[in-house]
Amino acid sequence: MSGRLKVVLAPDSLKGTLTATAAADALAEGWQRRRPDDELVTLPLADGGEGTLEALGHDLPDASWRTETVGGPDGRPVLARWLLLPDGTAVVEMAQAAGLPLLDRPDPLHATTRGLGELLAAVVADPEVQQVMLTLGGSATTDGGTGALAALGARFLDADGAELPPGGGALARLATVDLSGLTPPPPGGVRCLVDVTAPLLGPLGAAGQFGPQKGATPEQVAELDAALAHLADLLGGDREAVGAGAAGGTAYGFAVAWGAQFVSGATAVADAAGLDDALRGAALVITGEGQFDAQSLRGKVVGSLVERARHAGAPVAVVAGRVDAEDDLPVARAVSLTDLAGSPEASMADPARWLTAAGELLAEEWSRSPG
Numbered sequence: 001m002s003g004r005l006k007v008v009l010a011p012d013s014l015k016g017t018l019t020a021t022a023a024a025d026a027l028a029e030g031w032q033r034r035r036p037d038d039e040l041v042t043l044p045l046a047d048g049g050e051g052t053l054e055a056l057g058h059d060l061p062d063a064s065w066r067t068e069t070v071g072g073p074d075g076r077p078v079l080a081r082w083l084l085l086p087d088g089t090a091v092v093e094m095a096q097a098a099g100l101p102l103l104d105r106p107d108p109l110h111a112t113t114r115g116l117g118e119l120l121a122a123v124v125a126d127p128e129v130q131q132v133m134l135t136l137g138g139s140a141t142t143d144g145g146t147g148a149l150a151a152l153g154a155r156f157l158d159a160d161g162a163e164l165p166p167g168g169g170a171l172a173r174l175a176t177v178d179l180s181g182l183t184p185p186p187p188g189g190v191r192c193l194v195d196v197t198a199p200l201l202g203p204l205g206a207a208g209q210f211g212p213q214k215g216a217t218p219e220q221v222a223e224l225d226a227a228l229a230h231l232a233d234l235l236g237g238d239r240e241a242v243g244a245g246a247a248g249g250t251a252y253g254f255a256v257a258w259g260a261q262f263v264s265g266a267t268a269v270a271d272a273a274g275l276d277d278a279l280r281g282a283a284l285v286i287t288g289e290g291q292f293d294a295q296s297l298r299g300k301v302v303g304s305l306v307e308r309a310r311h312a313g314a315p316v317a318v319v320a321g322r323v324d325a326e327d328d329l330p331v332a333r334a335v336s337l338t339d340l341a342g343s344p345e346a347s348m349a350d351p352a353r354w355l356t357a358a359g360e361l362l363a364e365e366w367s368r369s370p371g
Contacts, residue, residue: 004037004038004039005035005038005039005283005284005366006038006039006041006281006282006283007031007038007039007040007041007282007283007284007285007286008041008043008278008279008282008284008285008286008314009024009027009028009031009040009041009042009043009286009359010024010042010043010044010045010275010278010285010286010287010305011023011024011027011044011045011286011287011288011289011301011319012044012045012046012047012051012287012288012289012300012301012302013044013046013051013289013290014288014289014290014320014321014351014355015290016290016348017290017321017348017351018351018352018355019044019051019054019055020044020045020046020051020054020055021042021044021054021055021058022352023044023288023351023352023355024042024043024044025042026351026352026353026355026356026359027286027288027319027355027356027358027359028040028042028359029356029359030355030356030357030358030359030360030361030362030363031286031359031360031362031363032359032363033356033359033360033363034360034363034364034367035363035366035367038363041278041282042058043059043273043274043275043278044058044059045266045269045270045273045275045287045301045305046135046265046266046269046301047137047195047265047266047269047300047301048135048136048137048193048194048195048264048265048266048268048269049095049135049136049137049138049193049195049265050093050095050099050135050137050138052091052093052135052137052193052265052269053081053082053083053091053093053096053135055269055273056083056085056091056269056272056273057083059272059273059274060085060086060272060273060274062086063083063084063085063086064083064084065081065082065083065084066081066082066083066084066123066126067079067080067081067082068080068082068118068119068122070097070115070116070118070119070122071097071112071114071115071118072097072098072102072103072115073097073098073099073100073102073103073107073111073112073113073115073139073140073141074102074103074104074107074110074111074112075112075114075166076102078096078097078102078115080096080097080115080119081093081096082096082119082123084126084128084129085272087130088128088129088130088131088188089129089130089131089132089133089188089272090123090124090126090129090131090132090133090186091133091135091272092116092119092120092123092132092133092134092135093135094113094116094134094135094136094137094138094139094247094250095135095137095138095139096119097113097115097116097118097119098111098112098113098115098116098139098140098141098147098148098247099138099139099140100138100139100140100213100214101138102140103140105215106140106214106215106216107140107167107215108142108168108169108211108214108215108216108220108224109167109168109169109216109220109223109224110165110166110167110169110170111140111141111142111143111166111167111168111214112141112143112147112166112167113139113141113143113145113146113147113148113247113248113250114147114148114150114151114166115147115148115151116145116147116148116151116250117147117148117149117150117151117152118151120132120134120148120151120152121151121152121183124183124184124185124186129186130186130187130188131186131187131188131189131190131191132185132186132189132190132191133191133193133268133272134190134191134192134193134254134260135193135265136192136193136194136246136247136250136251137195137247137265139214139247139248139250140214141167141168141214141247141248141250142168142206142207142210142211142214142216142224142228142248142249143166143167143168143171143248143249143250144168144171144200144206144228144231144232144235144248144249144250144252144253145247145248145249145250145251145252145253145254145257146164146168146171146231146253147166147167148250148253148254149179149182149253149254149257149258150163152182152183153181153182153183154177154178154179154181154182154257155176155177155178155179155181156171156174156176156177156178157174157175157176157177157178158173158174158175159173159175161176168207168224168227168228168248168249169220169223169224169227170227171227171228171230171231172223172226172227172230174227174230174231174234176234177234177235179257182257182258185258185259185260189259189260189261190254190258190259190260190261191260191261191262191263191268192243192246192250192251192254192255192260192261192262192263193263193264193265193268193269194243194246194251194262194263194264194265195246195264195265195266195300196209196210196243196245196246197242197243198210198243198244198245198246199239199240199241199242199244199245200228200232200239200240200241200244200245200249200252201225201228201229201232201239201245202225204245205225205228205245205249206224206225206228206244206245206246206247206248206249206252207221207222207224207225207228207248208221208225209245210245210248211224211225214248228249228252231249231253232252235253235256235257236256237252237255237256238255239252241255241262242262243262244262246262264304266300266301266303266304267304269301270301270304270305270308275305275308276308276312279308279309279312279314280312282309282312282314283314283315283366284314284315284316284317284332284362284366285305285309285314285315285316285317286316286317286318286319286359286362287301287302287305287306287316287317287318287319288302288318288319288320288355289301289302289318289320289321290320290321290322291320291321291322291323291324292318292320292322292323292324292334293323293324294329296318297329297330302318306330306331310330315331315332316330316331316332317331317332317333317334317335317362318331318333318334318335319334319335319337319355319358319359319362320334320335320336320337321336321337321338321344321347321348321351322336322337322338322344323335323336323338323339333362333365335358335361335362337351337354337355337358340354340357340358340361341354
């Protein structure tokens with residue numbers, strides 16, 4: 001195809017191998033090798049979990065980075081970054097203060113969200129902040145957000161009137177909840193970005209579904225689930241709400257105490273990044289993720305992008321480490337890095353190389369037969 005094309009490169013991260021920004025850059029390099037005169041718009045995306053900060057920091061160059069030293073999930077100091085968007089939205093990534101990688105070893109009963117509350121206290125004290133977008137992926141904790149709320153002024157007391165120690169395990173001894181000293185949320189409110197549908201309790205809840213990923217034994221899962229049920233008895237709120245179990249119940253705690261709303265992470269990030277504006281006039285959109293399958297179209301980055309691109313009249317090509325999908329999926333092309341590299345091991349060993357090759361392949365194909 002002759003003429004200058006506008007191509008939007010909007011991948012998610014390839015988890016465990018490349019960030020969304022690195023993936024977008026590799027795809028762009030490959031495309032430019034074959035079509036150097038095209039207009040390329042790199043817009044890395046995320047689903048509201050880890051990587052959201054980096055993606056939005058790339059997409060919105062007018063945003064400003066801030067840092068705070070807070071306690072990590074085991075109390076040791078960590079340096080946590082947050083992002084202030086031009087419209088006064090503070091993007092806070094829970095994993096910066098309470099992420100599983102911050103622990104030397106998992107500690108499901110005692111890991112705390114307190115550092116998240118310390119971070120949020122600094123954020124809401126900033127006069128430029130009008131609202132908070134809180135991303136909840138990658139947490140080490142199952143304390144219902146009580147550690148964070150305690151850092152914001154709430155009190156969680158045992159029968160003797162003493163403050164509970166950190167962690168979800170201690171909630172079994174909770175006797176009194178006092179929210180009278182809680183720092184209020186910013187004027188524009190709080191949105192919790194969730195990419196799970198888990199309720200607070202039960203086998204598919206905060207402890208039942210995600211506790212084992214945080215190192216919990218079956219006995220500890222049962223202990224944490226019972227402790228969260230006890231918290232819900234005293235704190236109230238909707239324990240059955242879709243997404244309440246996100247981040248060890250942190251979504252539930254902030255919904256009850258701070259009036260937080262649950263929103264789709266992929267949708268909120270795409271909105272904040274200005275995806276719809278980027279899609280206008282695009283001849284092609286290239287997205288990607290680790291594995292592309294039918295689940296990819298259900299609330300995840302790729303699914304959200306495919307729907308928006310359809311409304312914009314732009315075809316979509318998907319590049320993924322592995323493609324496991326039927327031919328009737330609504331994309332113009334699906335490229336498997338495993339197929340390009342010859343094996344999963346080879347593609348994972350150098351994903352940037354094969355993403356670049358995929359970008360080059362798509363540029364060649366669009367030159368011959370666009371769409």
